[in-house]
Structure formats: structure tokens, C-alpha cells
Amino acid sequence: MDSQTPSSTPILELRDLTVDFGGVRAVNSFNMAVAPGELVGLIGPNGAGKTTVFNLITNAYHATSGQILMEGKNLRGLSPDRLCHRGISRTFQNIRLFPFMTAYENVELSIHSAPQYSLFEAFVRLPRARRKQQESRARAHQLLETVGLEKFAHARAGSLPYGLQRRLEIARAMAASPRILLLDEPAAGMNEDECKDLVNLIRQIHESQGYTIIMIEHHMAVVMDLCRRSRIYVMQLGANLATGGPEQIQNDPQVIKAYLGERKNVH
Amino acid sequence: MGYLQAITILSGCNLLAVMGMAVLTGYTGLFSIGHAGFMALGAYMGGILAKELGWHLVPCLLGAGMFSGIISLGIGYPAFRSRLRGDYFAIATLGFAEALRLLLNNIHSIGKIRLGGAYGYMDLPLLKDMTFLPDWAVVVLVCLIALWVTHMFVTSQYGMNCIAIRQDEAAAQMMGVDLLRTKLLALFVSAFLAAIGGALLAFYFGYINPSFFGIQRSSDLLAAVVFGGIQSLIGPTITAILIVAVPQLLLTFAIYRFIVYGLLFVVVMVFRPEGLFGYVQMNSRWITRLWRRNPASGME
Numbered sequence: 001m002d003s004q005t006p007s008s009t010p011i012l013e014l015r016d017l018t019v020d021f022g023g024v025r026a027v028n029s030f031n032m033a034v035a036p037g038e039l040v041g042l043i044g045p046n047g048a049g050k051t052t053v054f055n056l057i058t059n060a061y062h063a064t065s066g067q068i069l070m071e072g073k074n075l076r077g078l079s080p081d082r083l084c085h086r087g088i089s090r091t092f093q094n095i096r097l098f099p100f101m102t103a104y105e106n107v108e109l110s111i112h113s114a115p116q117y118s119l120f121e122a123f124v125r126l127p128r129a130r131r132k133q134q135e136s137r138a139r140a141h142q143l144l145e146t147v148g149l150e151k152f153a154h155a156r157a158g159s160l161p162y163g164l165q166r167r168l169e170i171a172r173a174m175a176a177s178p179r180i181l182l183l184d185e186p187a188a189g190m191n192e193d194e195c196k197d198l199v200n201l202i203r204q205i206h207e208s209q210g211y212t213i214i215m216i217e218h219h220m221a222v223v224m225d226l227c228r229r230s231r232i233y234v235m236q237l238g239a240n241l242a243t244g245g246p247e248q249i250q251n252d253p254q255v256i257k258a259y260l261g262e263r264k265n266v267h
Numbered sequence: 268m269g270y271l272q273a274i275t276i277l278s279g280c281n282l283l284a285v286m287g288m289a290v291l292t293g294y295t296g297l298f299s300i301g302h303a304g305f306m307a308l309g310a311y312m313g314g315i316l317a318k319e320l321g322w323h324l325v326p327c328l329l330g331a332g333m334f335s336g337i338i339s340l341g342i343g344y345p346a347f348r349s350r351l352r353g354d355y356f357a358i359a360t361l362g363f364a365e366a367l368r369l370l371l372n373n374i375h376s377i378g379k380i381r382l383g384g385a386y387g388y389m390d391l392p393l394l395k396d397m398t399f400l401p402d403w404a405v406v407v408l409v410c411l412i413a414l415w416v417t418h419m420f421v422t423s424q425y426g427m428n429c430i431a432i433r434q435d436e437a438a439a440q441m442m443g444v445d446l447l448r449t450k451l452l453a454l455f456v457s458a459f460l461a462a463i464g465g466a467l468l469a470f471y472f473g474y475i476n477p478s479f480f481g482i483q484r485s486s487d488l489l490a491a492v493v494f495g496g497i498q499s500l501i502g503p504t505i506t507a508i509l510i511v512a513v514p515q516l517l518l519t520f521a522i523y524r525f526i527v528y529g530l531l532f533v534v535v536m537v538f539r540p541e542g543l544f545g546y547v548q549m550n551s552r553w554i555t556r557l558w559r560r561n562p563a564s565g566m567e
Binding site for chain 2: 058060079080081084085089090092096097098099100101105108109110112113114115116117119122123124125129132133136172173176
């Protein structure tokens with residue numbers, strides 16, 4: 001878990017990742033290497049290109065140049081659904097649940113986004129289709145329990161309070177059985193208590209499921225706490241600014257100048 | 268009694284096509300304004316299979332459905348693949364239906380098959396001669412089977428993927444839903460159902476004419492789903508029957524139907540954008556829910 005060893009084969013590696021939107025270079029030769037089972041933070045001032053990096057990894061945006069490698073294999077050009085089946089799952093900065101489905105259905109959908117029985121079996125509900133559906137039902141409820149939403153299983157996702165929607169997004173992302181989990185500002189809009197709960201939740205799923213997690217987060221307390229034994233990548237203007245453990249980052253003069261310095265004045 | 272039977276048959280045929288529309292528009296969020304084209308394909312193909320090849324009713328219906336479904340993939344594949352936005356797909360279906368109607372208007376015969384152009388395709392086997400059941404019973408039976416199968420589809424993992432696409436396409440794809448495949452599947456199912464409706468219509472009249480399948484019918488089908496409600500089978504089922512039955516029963520007012528349609532469209536869009544029975548699933552609960560909701564909101 002606390003792999004400070006970039007020498008082991010990275011599960012995800014970004015090499016000179018670049019994307020241009022018209023004349024704007026949103027991500028500029030960004031490099032990142034994440035070891036299996038690592039929990040890496042990705043921070044940077046607003047507009048630094050953090051979410052764009054996630055969108056490039058999941059191919060929601062097409063990279064202009066550079067490489068995205070998963071265990072050494074190129075991922076560029078694969079559609080988002082293929083990437084999901086390869087084991088990359090994510091949450092969204094601005095929550096994107098299926099608002100008119102129940103919490104349970106949101107999670108269940110993600111479990112079987114590639115249906116596990118044939119169309120014919122679906123039409124006539126052969127025992128196998130029914131059994132598959134029961135299996136995914138059990139797993140969906142288990143996941144809801146993990147994030148503490150079992151009571152809200154049959155509530156419409158869009159009607160849940162904000163914090164719970166974020167948790168539901170995590171459950172939905174987990175339902176796809178990912179190996180790499182991309183969390184985009186999971187603590188956004190949460191108060192301090194909720195943040196603490198969230199830190200516990202993320203730590204728990206990281207440790208119990210063995211996911212590799214990359215997390216974008218603005219709450220410094222959350223990032224520093226979760227990444228205290230691993231590394232944090234700092235982005236500025238689409239490029240790498242610094243990389244290192246929480247202490248190292250907090251004392252990096254460049255980071256302080258670009259990012260933490262500003263925040264210190266606020267608090 | 269004969270009159271009531273006729274209404275049953277006509278609304279049954281309509282219902283089959285509307286069910287198809289419900290899968291495509293109500294569940295997957297793809298708008299088609301040319302669904303009558305798929306009915307026409309089914310009607311002509313069913314007619315050819317029955318009259319020229321002498322097939323029995325069930326293989327005729329399945330053959331007509333398959334034919335229409337396969338053609339629909341030919342329209343859907345380029346439209347969905349190039350990531351045309353939803354409205355462009357709707358235009359594509361409109362173009363398809365109109366082109367098909369004009370073609371059928373002008374093709375008098377294919378080899379020995381005399382389609383009759385604008386005069387219509389005549390002397391088709393009649394539904395009542397094709398089975399031992401009365402014709403209205405056949406239609407009701409086919410509708411019930413189709414309703415059941417469609418219900419199974421929309422509640423299956425495939426149907427859930429369709430629903431996810433309608434609610435948030437990008438999120439659905441990120442969660443692993445194959446957009447192209449799922450959309451094509453929904454289109455196929457809906458074209459299949461529409462074709463069966465068209466084929467039954469052909470066998471009921473024993474005669475079909477391209478003008479049966481004009482834009483008017485397409486908009487009737489779309490209206491049934493918009494009124495009936497998205498993500499619901501039971502809502503469109505009710506409105507599909509109403510849309511055929513009400514103008515027939517109030518024949519004197521039939522000419523005012525479009526004015527009423529227009530008004531209803533606006534009212535529904537403003538006050539219940541999800542349709543009258545939007546998100547109402549087909550199960551035993553809807554009866555009680557219907558009971559409770561009807562007096563409360565005083566709709567229709």
C-alpha cells in the first residue's frame with residue numbers, strides 16, 4: 001500500500017499527456033505513474049487541468065498527444081465503456097447519477113453494464129437470467145451497505161441529499177469492479193465531520209478492496225490524511241509542478257507559491 | 268359488436284407500434300418521427316410472405332419483424348456511430364419513412380410481386396382465414412404476448428442500460444454501457460414491434476396502401492408515448508388505445524382531433540413533462556396508484 005517505489009510496474013502511467021482545446025493547452029506534457037494499490041492525490045489550483053486529466057484517462061476527451069498506459073498497454077483510443085470493462089471507473093465532480101433511478105438501480109446498472117445473459121434469456125426470463133439478476137442484487141445491496149446507504153436503497157437517486165449522492169457515486173463506481181478508481185473531488189461541499197467520515201470510507205474501501213485510487217481533492221485535510229503514506233501530484237497550468245509525500249508537498253516553495261500560499265491567506 | 272372488434276384490432280395494431288416507440292423514446296430517449304415507416308416495412312413484408320410465399324401467420328409476423336428490424340439497423344448504425352445528436356436521428360427516421368412511402372407509391376411490381384404502387388397491395392390473406400381464432404382475438408393475443416415480452420426486456424439488464432442512456436448518456440458510457448450496441452438494440456426491438464403491428468394491419472384489411480403510413484401515423488405514435496409517459500409501458504398502452512378509440516367513438520368530432528392534440532401536447536409538456544404515467548412501471552401496484560392519482564390531479 002505504502003509503495004514509495006516507482007520502480008515496480010505502474011498500473012497506470014501517463015507519459016507526456018497533452019491536450020489542446022482550440023488554442024488552449026489544457027494539459028501540457030503531464031506525467032504520472034501509479035503503482036498497483038497506491039492511493040495517489042492529485043491537487044492543484046482551480047483550472048489546473050485535474051479533471052481534464054481524468055477525462056483524458058477515461059477518453060471522454062481525446063488526448064492530442066502522449067501516452068496512457070495501463071500495465072504497459074496503451075489505452076488511448078478505447079471508448080469509455082471499454083475502459084470501464086478494463087477496470088477504470090470514476091466518479092464525477094458535478095455528480096452524474098441517474099437521477100430517476102433508485103440508489104439500488106444506479107449501483108446495479110453498473111454491475112451488469114455488459115449484460116451477463118443473452119437477449120433471448122432476457123425476453124423469457126430463463127432461470128439463468130433470473131439467477132444472474134439475483135446475484136447482482138445481492139452485490140448491489142452489499143455495496144450500498146459499504147457506503148452506508150442501505151437504508152436509502154429504494155429512494156430515487158436525485159432526491160438524496162448531496163453528501164449521500166457523492167457516496168452513491170462511489171458505490172456505483174465500485175460496482176463496475178474496477179482496479180483503478182478515479183475520485184473527482186469526493187469531499188466537495190462537505191463539512192468537516194462529513195469529510196472525516198469520507199476519509200474513513202475511502203480508506204476502508206482502499207484497504208479492503210485493494211483498488212488503486214487516484215483522487216482529485218481540494219480539501220487539504222482530506223488529501224494530506226489519505227495520502228500520508230503515499231504521494232501527491234501537484235498540477236499547475238496543465239503541467240506537473242511537484243510530486244511527493246504530504247510533508248514534502250507542504251514545504252515545497254513552488255507549491256506554496258502556486259497553491260497553498262493562497263489558501264493559507266484565506267484560512 | 269363488429270364495430271367494437273374493428274376498434275380493438277386497429278388499436279391493437281397501433282399499440283404494438285406504440286410499444287416499440289415506448290422502448291425507443293420512452294426508455295432509451297431516442298426520438299423517431301418516422302416510425303410508420305417500420306410499420307410499412309412490416310405490412311409489405313408480411314403481405315409478401317403470406318401472399319406470395321404462403322407462410323403461416325406466426326412466421327409471417329416474425330419474418331416481417333426481423334426484416335424491419337434489420338433495415339432499422341441500417342439506419343441506426345450510421346446515425347448512432349457518427350454520434351449525431353438525438354434530433355438528427357429523428358430527422359433521419361423522418362427521411363427514411365418519407366422516402367419509403369414515396370418508393371412504395373411508385374413501385375408497381377418487384378418481379379412477379381405486384382405491390383401496386385399508390386393503388387396499394389391487394390388481395391392479401393385475411394387474418395380471420397389464417398388462424399382458427401377470430402381476428403380480434405389474434406390481435407389481442409399478439410398484443411398481450413408483445414406487452415409481456417417488452418416488459419421483460421425493459422426490466423432486464425438490457426432495458427436498464429437503455430434507461431441509463433436516456434438519463435445520462437455520458438455517465439452511462441463511463442459506467443460501461445456500450446452506447447452503440449444498446450441504442451441499436453432498442454431500435455431493433457422497436458422496429459420489430461412496429462412491423463408486427465403493420466403486418467397485422469395488412470392482414471386485417473387484406474389490403475395496404477402507402478398512404479396508411481404517412482407522417483400522420485408517425486406523429487400519432489410519438490404522441491402516444493409523449494402523452495402516455497416516458498419510462499413506462501402502461502401509460503403509452505393506455506394512450507395508444509385512446510388515440511385510436513376516442514376519434515372513432517366520437518367520429519363527428521374527429522376533424523377537431525388535431526386541435527385537441529396540439530392543445531394536449533402543450534398542456535402535457537408544461538404540466539407533466541414526463542407524461543401522464545411517466546415512470547410508472549407495469550406491475551400490480553399501478554392499479555392502486557392510478558386509483559389514487561386520478562381524482563387527485565384530475566387529469567383527462
